[in-house]
Amino acid sequence: xxxxxxxxxxxxxxxxxxxxxxxxxxxxFAVYLAFAVLPALHTAYLSLFEWDGVTLxxxxxxxxxxxxxxxxxxxxxxxxxxxxxxxxxxxxxLAGLVMTGLLALPRSRSGAGQGRRRxxxxxxxxxxLPQVVPLVAVGVTWRWLYGEDGLINETLGGVGLGGWxxxxxxxxxxxxxxxxLVGTWVLSGLCMMLFLSGVQKIDPQLYEAARLDGAGPVxxxxxxxxxxxxxxxxxxxxxxxxxxxxxxxxVYVTTGGGPGEETTVPGLLVYRLAFSAGKVxxxxxxxxxxxxxxxxxxxxxxxxxxxxxxxx
Amino acid sequence: MAWRRTTLPGTVxxxxxxxxxxxxxxxxxxxxxxxxxxxxxPSATAVPDRKVTLRLTFADAPAMVDALIAAFHKKYPDITxxxxxxxxxxxxxxxxxxxxxxxxxxxxxxxVGMDDIAARGDILDLAPYRDAYGxxxxxxxxxxxxxxxxGPQAASGRRLYGVPAGLSMTGIYYNKExxxxxxxxxxxxxxxxxxxxxAAVKKAGMTPLGxxxxxxxxxxxxxxxxxxxMPPKRYRDWVxxxxxxxxxxxxxLAATRKLVEWSRKGYFDESANGTTQTDSTARFTRGExxxxxxxxxxxxxxxxxxxxxxxFFLLPGERPGARAVSSGFSVxxxxxxxxxxPQAAGAFLDFLGSRQAAKIVSDNGFLPPDESAVPVPEGVLxxxxxxxxxxTADDGMNHFPDFAAPDMLDPLRAGVQKLIxxxxxxxxxxxxxxxxxxxxxxxxx
Numbered sequence: 001x002x003x004x005x006x007x008x009x010x011x012x013x014x015x016x017x018x019x020x021x022x023x024x025x026x027x028x029f030a031v032y033l034a035f036a037v038l039p040a041l042h043t044a045y046l047s048l049f050e051w052d053g054v055t056l057x058x059x060x061x062x063x064x065x066x067x068x069x070x071x072x073x074x075x076x077x078x079x080x081x082x083x084x085x086x087x088x089x090x091x092x093x094l095a096g097l098v099m100t101g102l103l104a105l106p107r108s109r110s111g112a113g114q115g116r117r118r119x120x121x122x123x124x125x126x127x128x129l130p131q132v133v134p135l136v137a138v139g140v141t142w143r144w145l146y147g148e149d150g151l152i153n154e155t156l157g158g159v160g161l162g163g164w165x166x167x168x169x170x171x172x173x174x175x176x177x178x179x180x181l182v183g184t185w186v187l188s189g190l191c192m193m194l195f196l197s198g199v200q201k202i203d204p205q206l207y208e209a210a211r212l213d214g215a216g217p218v219x220x221x222x223x224x225x226x227x228x229x230x231x232x233x234x235x236x237x238x239x240x241x242x243x244x245x246x247x248x249x250x251v252y253v254t255t256g257g258g259p260g261e262e263t264t265v266p267g268l269l270v271y272r273l274a275f276s277a278g279k280v281x282x283x284x285x286x287x288x289x290x291x292x293x294x295x296x297x298x299x300x301x302x303x304x305x306x307x308x309x310x311x312x
Numbered sequence: 313m314a315w316r317r318t319t320l321p322g323t324v325x326x327x328x329x330x331x332x333x334x335x336x337x338x339x340x341x342x343x344x345x346x347x348x349x350x351x352x353x354p355s356a357t358a359v360p361d362r363k364v365t366l367r368l369t370f371a372d373a374p375a376m377v378d379a380l381i382a383a384f385h386k387k388y389p390d391i392t393x394x395x396x397x398x399x400x401x402x403x404x405x406x407x408x409x410x411x412x413x414x415x416x417x418x419x420x421x422x423x424v425g426m427d428d429i430a431a432r433g434d435i436l437d438l439a440p441y442r443d444a445y446g447x448x449x450x451x452x453x454x455x456x457x458x459x460x461x462x463g464p465q466a467a468s469g470r471r472l473y474g475v476p477a478g479l480s481m482t483g484i485y486y487n488k489e490x491x492x493x494x495x496x497x498x499x500x501x502x503x504x505x506x507x508x509x510x511a512a513v514k515k516a517g518m519t520p521l522g523x524x525x526x527x528x529x530x531x532x533x534x535x536x537x538x539x540x541x542m543p544p545k546r547y548r549d550w551v552x553x554x555x556x557x558x559x560x561x562x563x564x565l566a567a568t569r570k571l572v573e574w575s576r577k578g579y580f581d582e583s584a585n586g587t588t589q590t591d592s593t594a595r596f597t598r599g600e601x602x603x604x605x606x607x608x609x610x611x612x613x614x615x616x617x618x619x620x621x622x623x624f625f626l627l628p629g630e631r632p633g634a635r636a637v638s639s640g641f642s643v644x645x646x647x648x649x650x651x652x653x654p655q656a657a658g659a660f661l662d663f664l665g666s667r668q669a670a671k672i673v674s675d676n677g678f679l680p681p682d683e684s685a686v687p688v689p690e691g692v693l694x695x696x697x698x699x700x701x702x703x704t705a706d707d708g709m710n711h712f713p714d715f716a717a718p719d720m721l722d723p724l725r726a727g728v729q730k731l732i733x734x735x736x737x738x739x740x741x742x743x744x745x746x747x748x749x750x751x752x753x754x755x756x757x
Contacts (some may be wrong), residue, residue: 049341054412055432057341147591148583168528170586172733257722258526259585259729260736275405277719278428280341 040291047284055273057281064285073162074286077264078293080176081245084265087180088187088244093236094183096191099127100229101221104199124196127189136185139253142182143169146254175262182250187243191236198232199225234305240300245294266290297309336699343412352437353647353654357444357662364656367379367417369410371403372643376478376676383672384663391656393419411648418651422474422644425718427462430473435646438472441658447475450665453683455479455642462553462715467629469700475661476642477669478678481700481709482532482607483626483638485614485692490518490602491623499625499717501632503540503570515601520579522601524589524730528721530728532569532639533605535713536627539637541567542712551711553753568731568738575732585729587631597710607640611696612677624695628701636699637708641715643678713745717752 047064051057069076103123130138145151146168153165168178206224215223248267251257257264266286274283322556372375375395381393393669396407396417404423411420411434420435429435442448459474486499491509494516513520524531538547541563550557574580581587589606596604597617604610614622626638645664647657663669670680675682677698680686688694703709714721723744730736 046341051341052408052428053342054408054428055342056344146586148586157492167583167586170583170729172585172730172735175586256527258726259733260726264726272719272722276721278425279719285633 012123043284043287047281049281051280052278053280064282065289067282068286068289071262072265074140074266074269076261077266077269078290080261080263081247081265083102083176083289084180084244084247085241087177088183088247089237089240090181091184092191092240093186093233095188096195096236097226097229099188099192100195100199101217101225103196106224124193127192130186130189131193135249136253138182138186139250141244142178142185142250143254145149146178170259172259172262175255175259179251179254179263182254183244183247186250187240191240194236195229198229203227230305234301237301237305241297241301242294245290245297318573344432348435349433349649350654351433351438352562353441353445353658355440357441357658359388359391359549359655359659360653361390363390363392364653365394366419366653366657366660367394367396368419368645369396369398369403369407369417370645371398371400371423372421373478373676373678375679376672379672379676380477380664380669383668386659387663387668388656388659390628391659393660396689415651416648416650417652418648418657419645420648422459422642422646424715426473426646428718430461430471430646434649435473436649437652438475438652438658438661439470441661442472445658445662445665446667446682449663450662451476452479452704453710454704454707455644455681457548458641458711458715459644460552469671474644474646475644475664476644476681477664478643478673478676478708479640479681479700480607480609480642481638481679481696481703482536482605482622483696483699484521484536485596485600485604485606485610486623486625487599487618487621488595488623489621490599491696492534494602496602499623502628503630504635510574510603511577513581514577519581520603521574521581521600522587522592522596522604523580523584524578524587524592524606524634525584525725525729525732526586526588526591528725529587529589529592529605530584530732531713531721531724532607534568534724534728534731535639535710536605537567537570538564538713539639539708539710540627540629540634544635544637544708547710551713551716552714552751555753557749557753558746559749560746564742566737568741569611572731572734572738576734580732581674584732607684608679608696608700609677611693615692618692620691622692624692624699625736626699635708636702636706637710638699638703639710639712640703641712642681660741716745717748719752720748723748 046057048059048061049057050060050064053188103120131278147153148165148167151169156165157164166174168174169179203224206228207220210220210224246267247265248271251263251265251268252271255263257268270283270290272283273279273286333531368377368381374395377395377397381395385392403421404425407420408425408429411418411429412432416434422620426435430437442456454474454718455476457469459476460469460471461473486496491497491513494509494513496509496512500509510520522532523533525533527607538559539665546557573585581592581595584592587595589610592601592604593606593610593613595601597614626636629635629637645661647654647661648698651657665681667682667685670682670685673680674686674689679697682706683697683701714724727736727741727744731738731741
């Protein structure tokens with residue numbers, strides 16, 4: 001041991017050191033490979049078959065993909081999912097920003113910069129609650145709220161808008177909006193939490209400088225807070241967009257895709273095609289295309305939100 | 313060194329890729345049926361005289377199953393049945409795989425999709441037992457007819473894949489008290505009379521017909537109209553996939569138009585499309601509709617909540633005294649082709665036709681196959697039982713329409729919702745159903 005190591009031995013030990021890092025990654029990588037990568041590849045492989053889930057499948061090449069693009073019901077489901085992006089993504093982010101602006105405002109106005117608004121954790125708990133409740137319970141609750149004798153119709157009746165009352169989830173024009181608003185309710189809290197934590201990292205000097213330049217609270221928010229939240233915005237946009245495009249539980253519990261196909265989303269169809277209709281290949285093809293769509297959107301979001309080079 | 317550094321991960325990746333390709337080759341989905349497995353039960357019915365344990369997987373009425381198993385065990389102390397309960401929604405999703413596995417249970421509750429399992433040879437053809445045990449006398453013909461598989465050979469009725477324990481049936485409930493307020497004193501005897509009753513209720517300022525169209529209430533109503541329009545044989549040919557069968561006929565079109573007409577005239581609950589069957593039933597018990605489309609499974613609840621106020625009738629035909637028809641299915645059981653004790657399993661199925669089993673089935677809210685074994689119950693339950701006897705006597709029990717194909721349920725449910733909302737035409741609706749049918753059974757010759 002005390003003998004100086006030979007060149008080759010030194011090289012070996014050095015290379016061992018070089019690769020030891022990979023060894024640490026190996027367990028996580030193996031799990032990832034076994035439970036994420038391989039199933040995904042297997043799904044892509046299955047999408048090339050016509051298979052009922054049990055009997056011997058037959059190779060059909062890209063026929064399943066052709067069907068996804070030509071079947072109006074399948075295409076319609078993708079359009080519905082894109083509409084849901086407005087409710088699952090844009091509205092929650094907007095609501096999150098407004099709430100952040102209101103909650104963070106006194107802090108920046110207080111001069112000290114680090115003063116915390118009283119009851120902050122209470123607000124956090126309140127707005128975070130929808131995230132904690134299981135989505136199935138959320139769906140069941142909202143089905144009651146939207147019901148013909150539900151709270152929403154009762155409220156409308158109470159303020160003299162009884163003519164507007166309807167079975168929201170069974171209405172061809174309103175069902176998708178109603179389902180979308182459930183998503184808005186669930187995801188707004190998440191966005192607000194993200195933005196609030198982001199705001200706390202902003203250098204108070206920026207606010208001070210803005211105030212010296214005579215900026216009001218709105219100007220302050222638009223010129224300082226918003227640009228500084230770029231990273232959080234990107235995360236929120238990514239997470240909520242994926243939630244919209246891959247939505248399943250809320251739709252399954254509230255409308256089951258109805259009325260007609262008004263609220264049918266790809267996630268629901270994948271489930272139905274694979275497990276009820278015995279069309280595993282077609283379901284896989286739809287799943288693969290949905291994943292690709294999500295990847296493209298996430299890539300674009302991340303591309304757009306990358307900070308410009310001039311910024312630190 | 314640079315060479316090693318770049319290639320070790322590279323080699324690992326290559327190796328992984330190779331493994332993957334190899335794995336893919338072995339991953340050709342599914343497997344062919346084993347030609348050595350028996351396709352039918354043996355004709356001998358002798359029950360083995362040693363200890364035998366059978367496993368039964370099921371999804372409906374756990375209390376009934378437990379009681380049936382206990383009664384059966386008393387009769388055959390050597391045969392023990394181990395029940396395994398699965399929630400219905402999960403059951404229908406996993407049953408195909410369960411029955412295709414080498415550890416398949418000996419007995420399984422019949423469900424949509426069982427016809428595929430039968431075609432693959434995973435459950436046994438019970439025809440030899442039907443003849444040996446004389447099941448044609450013990451069970452209603454329509455109930456057995458629904459269990460003969462699907463596709464071209466099913467129509468012959470030679471095969472049998474399941475035996476019913478409890479039966480179900482749809483129909484129309486009515487609130488006798490509210491009906492009297494609208495001048496209605498008895499169930500309608502023709503469809504036209506029912507039309508007039510709906511109009512009378514509407515005129516009296518009440519909601520005529522509760523329909524839980526958010527789930528399957530709408531398709532039950534449509535099926536009830538079609539049952540009366542289409543000759544049963546042609547309808548059953550369609551559900552079973554007999555070559556050339558079609559749902560696009562002049563009379564089904566008229567039946568579908570009737571549903572649209574009722575909706576346009578405001579005979580349904582305004583929120584039908586947003587109401588589940590459970591909700592529409594609850595509203596009916598609160599007197600928020602005069603009629604309700606539902607099945608015998610709701611009778612117990614309605615009898616309890618409404619007592620003598622609740623009544624039941626079948627949607628009548630065009631002429632008085634027309635054949636009594638309805639939609640229904642059974643809680644029934646099949647035998648796995650992997651079982652080592654087909655005789656013991658057969659003895660259990662035969663037991664389902666006994667008077668003792670009929671009593672248990674009836675106590676649990678189902679209609680027993682042998683109706684003479686139990687007294688006609690009181691109130692609305694009795695009206696359901698009497699209606700069922702008429703349907704059985706008239707050979708008028710049809711399958712639920714979603715039995716036509718595993719993916720027929722959604723076009724039916726969504727289609728009726730669109731009809732109710734006036735978002736599709738009756739022609740386009742029937743066309744969409746026929747498309748699904750042809751996708752499964754092949755186009756018109």
